[in-house]
Amino acid sequence: MPKFAANISLLFSELPYLDRFQAAAAAGFEAVEILYPYETAAKETQRALMSNGLELLLINAPPPNYTGGEPGYAAIPGGEDRFQRDIRRALRYAEVLRPGMIHVMAGYEKGLAAQETYIRNLQWAADRAPEQKFTIEPLNSGDQPGYFLDDYNLAVEILDAVDRPNVGLQFDAYHAQMIHGDAAQVWDAFSTHAAHIQIGAAPARSEPGTGPMDFSALFNAIDESGYAGWVSAEYTPTTKRTEDSLGWMS
Numbered sequence: 001m002p003k004f005a006a007n008i009s010l011l012f013s014e015l016p017y018l019d020r021f022q023a024a025a026a027a028g029f030e031a032v033e034i035l036y037p038y039e040t041a042a043k044e045t046q047r048a049l050m051s052n053g054l055e056l057l058l059i060n061a062p063p064p065n066y067t068g069g070e071p072g073y074a075a076i077p078g079g080e081d082r083f084q085r086d087i088r089r090a091l092r093y094a095e096v097l098r099p100g101m102i103h104v105m106a107g108y109e110k111g112l113a114a115q116e117t118y119i120r121n122l123q124w125a126a127d128r129a130p131e132q133k134f135t136i137e138p139l140n141s142g143d144q145p146g147y148f149l150d151d152y153n154l155a156v157e158i159l160d161a162v163d164r165p166n167v168g169l170q171f172d173a174y175h176a177q178m179i180h181g182d183a184a185q186v187w188d189a190f191s192t193h194a195a196h197i198q199i200g201a202a203p204a205r206s207e208p209g210t211g212p213m214d215f216s217a218l219f220n221a222i223d224e225s226g227y228a229g230w231v232s233a234e235y236t237p238t239t240k241r242t243e244d245s246l247g248w249m250s
């Protein structure tokens with residue numbers, strides 16, 4: 001069985017932000033992700049992580065409030081200055097919070113110029129912080145119409161062109177299923193590029209077991225692939241209390 005982490009932007013969101021850490025630890029999690037930690041002073045989040053013995057796996061860049069709600073500028077031609085400011089800000093948080101990874105959001109743009117911009121910006125980020133791991137994640141176009149990175153083949157093309165050891169693929173089983181129709185097949189095809197895994201059940205992005213996806217088979221495939229990292233639960237629980245949605249873990 002893979003080791004499971006909790007994305008506390010979605011899980012435990014029935015609780016105030018700072019209370020989610022204790023709830024995650026009490027539910028047995030040893031690691032968490034926070035999509036956007038930027039509204040709280042980094043020291044406060046650091047205290048919450050440390051006092052609950054939690055490892056921080058991942059944050060996103062950029063912070064959506066700071067950018068006016070846009071999910072990223074990495075693939076926006078002409079947005080390079082903004083992108084660099086975003087990454088510097090994320091890195092300031094990362095200095096305190098020490099996330100294993102920063103997911104770099106691409107933004108809404110299509111075409112060759114966007115692709116070239118994305119590659120150059122990712123190289124810039126990777127070279128600016130060579131000790132920091134960065135990820136890119138395809139998001140399905142039903143949830144994110146017009147988002148640049150909407151396909152796993154494209155993600156690998158980008159990673160090959162970026163060609164930096166500290167930039168990898170974030171495999172999200174929910175998005176993989178929504179984009180390509182079979183998350184397990186996507187895992188088989190792209191697992192060698194995976195730096196991180198997130199899970200949620202299509203089509204509602206709910207807990208495993210609530211849709212047609214076969215998570216036992218997927219977990220077996222993940223184990224068999226030799227992937228030794230975390231598998232982070234990133235879904236909206238169908239239950240009132242997140243704890244009541246965790247039956248799939250056993």
Ligand SMILES: O=C(O)C(=O)[C@H](O)CO
Nearest residue numbers: 035060103137139172234
């Ligand atoms: O939507 C997802 O699956 C993500 O992981 C993004 O980070 C959303 O912010």
Ligand SMILES: [Mg+2]
Nearest residue numbers: 137172198234
């Ligand atoms: Mg995800």
